[in-house]
Amino acid sequence: MDLEAEFTTEPFRAEAGGEPPAHAAQAAEQARKSGLDTTFGPLGTTVRGSSDQVLDALPEIFRAALAGGATRVTLRLGVPGGEDSAPAGIGSLERVIAEVEAELGGSLSSLSRADKQRAVRLLEERGAFEMRRSVPAVAEALGVTRFTVYNYLNRSGS
Structure with a gap:
């Protein structure tokens, strides 16, 4: 196995x-x-x-x-592909962040505030926040606090 x-x-x-x-x-x-x-x-x-x-x-x-x-x-x-794996099509958080960085043309931490908000929306659309411990990891990648990520998420849900 x-x-x-x-x-x-x-x-x-x-x-x-x-x-x-x-x-x-x-x-x-x-x-x-x-x-x-x-x-x-x-x-x-x-x-x-x-x-x-x-x-x-x-x-x-x-x-x-x-x-x-x-x-x-x-x-x-x-076990790869087991019940604990990420939902189909989502992949690892790291992979999803890399995709968003490529789409936005730079590392998340170097983005403007508006683009960081856009990045959070894109990550949410791709299921990143369904993964365990994703908010602290995304906050670190963005160079912001977890509170800021939650604020961005609340704005995108409005």
Whole structure:
């Protein structure tokens, strides 16, 4: 049986030059060294492999994250395509954010206030806010507070 693990490491701050934090990069590198199919992004890392391969690799991945300065590691573990997967067509939050960034022509944090509001509307239309812990992750990507994201969501619903 195959497994998919999606994990985030915190804190969510970028290093100088916009590089991902060391704890995130080190965790992803350990996943690759373990031979897992690894997708690394600004909001999390997804790994896939056989159940034994994934379960055996997770402790070392988490050790690498903690050694790199992570204060928290959050894990979602499941069978690809299982009930816990995102609804069909939505994909991971990271992917949806990347699509919106491409559509709007820049990183979410570099957008004007009006374009950030538009980005939140687009993310909502694509189901991003149906995913667990999406509001804090979107707030981080936008460079705003969670309260601001909720305000944007309330405006788009009016």
